[in-house]
Amino acid sequence: xxxxxxxxxxxxxxxxxxxxxxxxxxxxxxxxxxxxxxxxxxxxxxxxxxxxxxxxxxxxxxxxxxxxxxxxxxxxxxxxxxxxxxxxxxxxxxxxxxxxxxxxxxxxxxxxxxxxxxxxxxxxxxxxxxxxxxxxxxxxxxxxxxxxxxxxxxxxxxxxxxxxxxxxxxxxxxxxxxxxxxxxxxxxxxxxxxxxxxxxxxxxxxxxxxxxxxxxxxxxxxxxxxxxxxxxxxxxxxxxxxxxxxxxxxxxxxxxxxxxxxxxxxxxxxxxxxxxxxxxxxxxxxxxxxxxxxx
Amino acid sequence: xxxxxxxxxxxxxxxxxxxxxxxxxxxxxxxxxxxxxxxxxxxxxxxxxxxxxxxxxxxxxxxxxxxxxxxxxxxxxxxxxxxxxxxxxxxxxxxxxxxxxxxxxxxxxxxxxxxxxxxxxxx
Numbered sequence: 001x002x003x004x005x006x007x008x009x010x011x012x013x014x015x016x017x018x019x020x021x022x023x024x025x026x027x028x029x030x031x032x033x034x035x036x037x038x039x040x041x042x043x044x045x046x047x048x049x050x051x052x053x054x055x056x057x058x059x060x061x062x063x064x065x066x067x068x069x070x071x072x073x074x075x076x077x078x079x080x081x082x083x084x085x086x087x088x089x090x091x092x093x094x095x096x097x098x099x100x101x102x103x104x105x106x107x108x109x110x111x112x113x114x115x116x117x118x119x120x121x122x123x124x125x126x127x128x129x130x131x132x133x134x135x136x137x138x139x140x141x142x143x144x145x146x147x148x149x150x151x152x153x154x155x156x157x158x159x160x161x162x163x164x165x166x167x168x169x170x171x172x173x174x175x176x177x178x179x180x181x182x183x184x185x186x187x188x189x190x191x192x193x194x195x196x197x198x199x200x201x202x203x204x205x206x207x208x209x210x211x212x213x214x215x216x217x218x219x220x221x222x223x224x225x226x227x228x229x230x231x232x233x234x235x236x237x238x239x240x241x242x243x244x245x246x247x248x249x250x251x252x253x254x255x256x257x258x259x260x261x262x263x264x265x266x267x268x269x270x271x272x273x274x275x276x277x278x279x280x281x282x283x284x285x286x287x288x289x290x291x292x293x294x295x
Numbered sequence: 296x297x298x299x300x301x302x303x304x305x306x307x308x309x310x311x312x313x314x315x316x317x318x319x320x321x322x323x324x325x326x327x328x329x330x331x332x333x334x335x336x337x338x339x340x341x342x343x344x345x346x347x348x349x350x351x352x353x354x355x356x357x358x359x360x361x362x363x364x365x366x367x368x369x370x371x372x373x374x375x376x377x378x379x380x381x382x383x384x385x386x387x388x389x390x391x392x393x394x395x396x397x398x399x400x401x402x403x404x405x406x407x408x409x410x411x412x413x414x415x416x417x418x
Contacts, residue, residue, distance in 0.1 A: 196378030203398055230390065231381035236374070236397035 016129050020112070021069045027111060032061050035107045044099045047092065056083075064104065068133045073140050080144035094145055101141050105134045165191045167198035173205040174275050175237075176268070180213030188224040195228060199237045206279055207232060208271040212243030219255045222248070229262060238278060239263065242271035298323045300330055305337040306407055307369075308400065311345055317352060324360040331367040338407035339364045342400055344375030354389040361394040370410050372396070374403035 036057050039045050045053055067076050116123035168176050229239040240263045265271040301308045307330055361371035374397045397403040
């Protein structure tokens, strides 16, 4: 008895589903226009040309109806992913995209209300069919959008990490490594690797590590820094550390620095001068220089 | 396979070709000490470019070789420590003490030239 009832229900739902699809297809033009108009009123279409709005809204409308018809969300997922990719690239806000989808949901819902106004039982049954589909579509779009955002964040993090530790050659045999911002263990490790590789590839004899922009280091990172200096020494390069702030200096003392190993100079200029001295470079103003060369 | 020791002007170059065994390390030290006297060498370069690991034994032996060579009247220098090797050495707390280290053979020879020409170089 119960199974029979469910069967009837399922048949009924199938029938309703077809009816809804036919309804949405039939009303396609008027409903879509209403949707676009409402989005415009909510200022969700900023930055889009009318042609784009036309094309996008038609595709989205059809994809949604297709989801209702087939109960498969593959095409919606694919389309949402593409849309998120483009949307994020063009700087569309999540408000715009999700707001647009919510508006479409309302438009569909309203049209159902007006269609089944006279028959409340039928309306409830129609909403039972329609609502889960609408919610699923929204979830699919939201997920696609969030995933795209996460991708962008990941890419940017990578870019920041790469940019954060430049190793620059100032003269032949002299590298400078300006460090700005907090050093965590991961960054310290990266810094070491980059520095040691740069020493080899640039055939550096001296490296000035400027940590003016480092507000504080913990003992682990300070230790790592010292190890880097020792490692650079093993590769035949001398490391001069400049711009030690009082806090950093205290941290270094706290972990017990062997001062024979660490050459510290007040600022970057002093560090480069010290390195020049060690490398045998002499820099002087142009006028003096020519005179000195003549003598 | 023993480690080839080449004579280049006033210097000797121990060019390590593959990771030496403990006995090969010791043999190299002995040979270098002998050759320094025999060939009146002024400097010794130990090239460890091919090594992808320097353990505590190797580090200690390098240090001992350097001290021995110095006592025999030549300047020692170790060259070619790779970035990864250098960092794992310091992480393990291994150092070469007072032994000068340089990037590669060319730099090592230049350092020896500087030491012999201008007295003690500041390292």
